[in-house]
Amino acid sequence: xxxxxxxxxxxxxxxQIKKVAAIVSEDSERKIVVVSAPGKRxxxxxxxxxxxxxxxxTYLSNGEVELALQAVVERYASIAEGLGLGGSIIATIxxxxxxxxxxxRNRSGSFMDLIKASGEDNNAKLIASYLxxxxxxxxxxxxxxxxxxxxxxxxxxxxxxxAYDHLKELRNTDExxxxxxxxxxxxxxxxxxxxxxxxxxxxxILAAGVEADLYENFTDVDSVFAANPNVVSEPVKIKxxxxxxxxxxxxxxxxxxxxxxxxxxxxxxxxxxxxxxxNPSSSGTMIIAEREYFLNPVIGIAADEGFSxxxxxxxxMNREVGFGRRLLQIIEDEGLSYEHIPSxxxxxxxxxxxxxxxxxxxxxxxERIRMELGADDVYIEKDFAMIMIVGEGMHNTVGVxxxxxxxxxxxxxxxxxxxxxxxxxxxxxxxxxxDTDRAVRELYAEFFGAAVEVVQ
Amino acid sequence: xxxxxxxxxxxxxxxQIKKVAAIVSEDSERKIVVVSAPGKRxxxxxxxxxxxxxxxxTYLSNGEVELALQAVVERYASIAEGLGLGGSIIATIxxxxxxxxxxxRNRSGSFMDLIKASGEDNNAKLIASYLxxxxxxxxxxxxxxxxxxxxxxxxxxxxxxxAYDHLKELRNTDExxxxxxxxxxxxxxxxxxxxxxxxxxxxxILAAGVEADLYENFTDVDSVFAANPNVVSEPVKIKxxxxxxxxxxxxxxxxxxxxxxxxxxxxxxxxxxxxxxxNPSSSGTMIIAEREYFLNPVIGIAADEGFSxxxxxxxxMNREVGFGRRLLQIIEDEGLSYEHIPSxxxxxxxxxxxxxxxxxxxxxxxERIRMELGADDVYIEKDFAMIMIVGEGMHNTVGVxxxxxxxxxxxxxxxxxxxxxxxxxxxxxxxxxxDTDRAVRELYAEFFGAAVEVVQ
Numbered sequence: 001x002x003x004x005x006x007x008x009x010x011x012x013x014x015x016q017i018k019k020v021a022a023i024v025s026e027d028s029e030r031k032i033v034v035v036s037a038p039g040k041r042x043x044x045x046x047x048x049x050x051x052x053x054x055x056x057x058t059y060l061s062n063g064e065v066e067l068a069l070q071a072v073v074e075r076y077a078s079i080a081e082g083l084g085l086g087g088s089i090i091a092t093i094x095x096x097x098x099x100x101x102x103x104x105r106n107r108s109g110s111f112m113d114l115i116k117a118s119g120e121d122n123n124a125k126l127i128a129s130y131l132x133x134x135x136x137x138x139x140x141x142x143x144x145x146x147x148x149x150x151x152x153x154x155x156x157x158x159x160x161x162x163a164y165d166h167l168k169e170l171r172n173t174d175e176x177x178x179x180x181x182x183x184x185x186x187x188x189x190x191x192x193x194x195x196x197x198x199x200x201x202x203x204x205i206l207a208a209g210v211e212a213d214l215y216e217n218f219t220d221v222d223s224v225f226a227a228n229p230n231v232v233s234e235p236v237k238i239k240x241x242x243x244x245x246x247x248x249x250x251x252x253x254x255x256x257x258x259x260x261x262x263x264x265x266x267x268x269x270x271x272x273x274x275x276x277x278x279n280p281s282s283s284g285t286m287i288i289a290e291r292e293y294f295l296n297p298v299i300g301i302a303a304d305e306g307f308s309x310x311x312x313x314x315x316x317m318n319r320e321v322g323f324g325r326r327l328l329q330i331i332e333d334e335g336l337s338y339e340h341i342p343s344x345x346x347x348x349x350x351x352x353x354x355x356x357x358x359x360x361x362x363x364x365x366x367e368r369i370r371m372e373l374g375a376d377d378v379y380i381e382k383d384f385a386m387i388m389i390v391g392e393g394m395h396n397t398v399g400v401x402x403x404x405x406x407x408x409x410x411x412x413x414x415x416x417x418x419x420x421x422x423x424x425x426x427x428x429x430x431x432x433x434x435d436t437d438r439a440v441r442e443l444y445a446e447f448f449g450a451a452v453e454v455v456q
Numbered sequence: 457x458x459x460x461x462x463x464x465x466x467x468x469x470x471x472q473i474k475k476v477a478a479i480v481s482e483d484s485e486r487k488i489v490v491v492s493a494p495g496k497r498x499x500x501x502x503x504x505x506x507x508x509x510x511x512x513x514t515y516l517s518n519g520e521v522e523l524a525l526q527a528v529v530e531r532y533a534s535i536a537e538g539l540g541l542g543g544s545i546i547a548t549i550x551x552x553x554x555x556x557x558x559x560x561r562n563r564s565g566s567f568m569d570l571i572k573a574s575g576e577d578n579n580a581k582l583i584a585s586y587l588x589x590x591x592x593x594x595x596x597x598x599x600x601x602x603x604x605x606x607x608x609x610x611x612x613x614x615x616x617x618x619a620y621d622h623l624k625e626l627r628n629t630d631e632x633x634x635x636x637x638x639x640x641x642x643x644x645x646x647x648x649x650x651x652x653x654x655x656x657x658x659x660x661i662l663a664a665g666v667e668a669d670l671y672e673n674f675t676d677v678d679s680v681f682a683a684n685p686n687v688v689s690e691p692v693k694i695k696x697x698x699x700x701x702x703x704x705x706x707x708x709x710x711x712x713x714x715x716x717x718x719x720x721x722x723x724x725x726x727x728x729x730x731x732x733x734x735n736p737s738s739s740g741t742m743i744i745a746e747r748e749y750f751l752n753p754v755i756g757i758a759a760d761e762g763f764s765x766x767x768x769x770x771x772x773m774n775r776e777v778g779f780g781r782r783l784l785q786i787i788e789d790e791g792l793s794y795e796h797i798p799s800x801x802x803x804x805x806x807x808x809x810x811x812x813x814x815x816x817x818x819x820x821x822x823e824r825i826r827m828e829l830g831a832d833d834v835y836i837e838k839d840f841a842m843i844m845i846v847g848e849g850m851h852n853t854v855g856v857x858x859x860x861x862x863x864x865x866x867x868x869x870x871x872x873x874x875x876x877x878x879x880x881x882x883x884x885x886x887x888x889x890x891d892t893d894r895a896v897r898e899l900y901a902e903f904f905g906a907a908v909e910v911v912q
Contacts, residue, residue: 248800251774251801260775263771263772309877315719318707318795319793321791321792324784324797325781325784325787328781331781332778337774340877342876343795343796343797345703345704345882346879347879398865398869398870401857401874402858405858405860406855406861408854408858409854409855412854413854415857416877419799419874419875420798420871421805421875421886423800423803430877
């Protein structure tokens with residue numbers, strides 16, 4: 001049994017949904033189909049999710065919702081028309097949306113979850129309807145009926161352990177199940193959405209629940225690339241990679257998966273395949289527990305921007321037991337999470353995502369570190385990028401950091417930070433944001449310059 | 457006015473003390489002479505300090521002290537004889553020691569400080585006596601009389617701020633002051649010794665107190681070398697370096713200074729010169745606040761062994777605000793201090809000095825991290841070395857880490873950790889202890905292979 005998830009661009013139009021139907025009908029093992037909301041048809045288009053956010057916000061501010069509602073309904077109507085479906089599915093969708101627009105305005109977090117999730121939910125109904133219309137034995141299944149139980153944190157649902165027992169029942173289906181991505185239900189019956197990458201998470205949870213042989217993740221690229229194609233021209237395709245490699249790469253800015261989406265599948269040891277809806281015959285990228293062959297110690301290069309560093313200097317800091325712990329306590333008191341803590345003898349830095357900081361928070365932190373820790377010097381620097389080199393072959397390969405640092409020197413990029421030593425599969429370098437693209441290109445040339453098109 | 461400190465080998469014998477007298481008489485600015493206890497005359501010799509420790513331990517265990525006492529007295533007697541001094545100075549020293557051996561055995565920490573410090577104290581009396589005998593206007597000054605006040609922590613004295621006001625009075629001397637290194641007195645009048653590097657600390661405090669123009673530190677080498685001469689054959693001499701460079705190098709195993717000894721002089725901006733008692737015409741190494749000329753970005757390479765790493769892995773660690781702080785709290789609860797905390801996404805390591813760990817502490821830490829933090833994996837690895845590359849020119853010099861990592865790759869040394877990013881003047885690499893010497897030699901070849909004999 002396979003779970004196939006189709007992303008926003010794969011279900012953005014009638015034409016795309018026809019491709020989905022062809023893919024599903026081609027392999028009888030594809031029994032569970034997870035769908036996103038309709039994405040952009042071209043770069044100037046608006047995603048249904050964004051139309052829904054506008055609709056929801058209009059409702060919450062007591063505005064006139066009719067126009068915003070029609071924009072959503074028309075989008076589905078144009079898809080249904082292209083698929084030759086009758087008007088009843090659109091009537092169903094419109095009624096569903098109107099029902100949602102009666103929700104208690106005082107529970108705004110849960111209401112926004114409810115409205116946003118309609119994008120996936122109604123698209124699943126529409127696609128099930130289309131699959132039936134072309135003679136496939138398909139049915140829409142609602143996450144509540146399937147028992148996809150999650151924690152009650154609007155926008156940040158975590159799957160509950162008992163959900164897997166319920167979802168296991170889906171194994172017994174004779175029909176093709178069309179399942180909306182992005183959300184589940186709390187024990188109290190409230191709809192709650194997953195964090196970023198929500199439909200991927202749903203697919204991953206379902207694959208784990210039914211103990212699928214394969215979790216196929218259909219998107220609009222032939223495979224995962226070794227570097228960002230917007231930065232490096234025609235980067236090589238990755239044929240096989242491990243979960244750990246994928247997790248580290250996606251954490252540092254690879255956009256194929258959000259870094260937590262794979263964990264449910266990973267924990268059950270289910271292989272994941274990234275494939276292209278527009279070119280399904282391409283073999284895609286397999287993500288597996290282990291790979292054995294390390295011709296190239298590095299499998300990918302990722303970059304992420306928007307980091308700040310809090311620099312703290314104090315004489316004899318290293319003699320003061322508890323200094324680091326008290327510094328992290330101040331960071332924690334502000335609710336901030338940090339990424340790295342490089343340290344010298346008399347100084348240490350805390351590197352964190354800049355988006356967490358405001359001028360008020362910065363002022364409070366600097367003041368507290370100065371007063372409570374008696375620091376001689378405290379300041380915050382901004383606009384750093386973190387570049388991550390990832391590969392299972394890196395650990396115990398002599399010379400990877402030498403090649404990396406040499407490449408950056410060639411590109412005249414100053415290294416502000418190196419963090420190597422805990423993860424066995426990655427190495428992080430901090431640089432100035434202005435140097436990011438130049439650094440990624442030179443690192444790519446170093447590690448993939450002579451590579452054949454397909455990596456491992 | 458100059459403060460000149462002479463280390464153990466510079467005052468180990470009559471022959472050496474004659475060199476000290478020649479050096480002092482040669483420059484009328486040398487008004488304050490700080491002396492150590494007599495050190496080893498050759499590699500098979502025993503230092504007076506070690507004879508005193510034996511004497512003190514015999515006394516504390518109620519043993520027969522006479523033999524141990526005579527060993528100390530005979531050592532001074534042989535020096536006095538070589539210097540042509542009469543018997544009265546030896547009678548003074550013997551009486552002093554017998555007086556110390558009446559101290560309360562229940563205050564063993566303070567007693568050991570009292571006995572150990574007699575090595576410097578009596579040597580100062582002897583050397584003052586000799587300088588007078590050759591016609592120099594010298595006098596012995598006791599730290600209590602000079603007001604060198606310190607905190608009352610046996611073996612770990614910290615100078616008190618008011619001490620500097622008292623010591624300033626020494627500026628007004630017409631005579632040459634001979635001052636014993638290694639100890640001061642608490643406000644209650646108890647003798648307390650400084651931590652490791654004690655006589656250097658005394659010299660540094662006196663130089664700060666009298667606001668000397670120069671603090672000369674006489675030892676048995678012509679200068680500070682760019683690497684350990686026991687590992688690298690004939691390393692280049694460092695002509696000028698900054699306090700920060702010296703502090704980082706001595707922290708990581710450079711033995712010329714203990715890393716805190718320079719701080720009092722540093723805070724007053726007093727230049728320090730390391731010179732050779734056996735070759736005083738050599739210009740030595742100047743340690744100053746700033747240097748301008750950075751032909752070579754690296755000034756020295758140090759290595760230190762005996763590090764352990766506590767590895768901790770937990771899924772979604774990076775989403776858990778407070779994880780790092782709670783980990784450091786566990787380390788702190790055991791009274792341990794750590795050196796570095798490299799981190800990945802789901803894992804982090806704490807690197808600390810191995811000598812702090814016992815099997816019981818290790819077991820408790822691993823158990824607490826596993827239970828209280830819910831870690832998926834925790835283990836301790838041992839026998840790592842930290843190599844430190846130091847130089848004011850490193851920051852903003854592109855390519856230093858590239859050259860470093862390339863050298864290690866050439867030497868086939870696997871890099872276990874890199875910590876760069878907080879200190880502007882150093883970069884730390886963790887490797888296995890077995891690779892230490894090979895790594896230092898190859899790094900030396902990389903950064904100093906083409907160097908002329910004298911650096912900067």
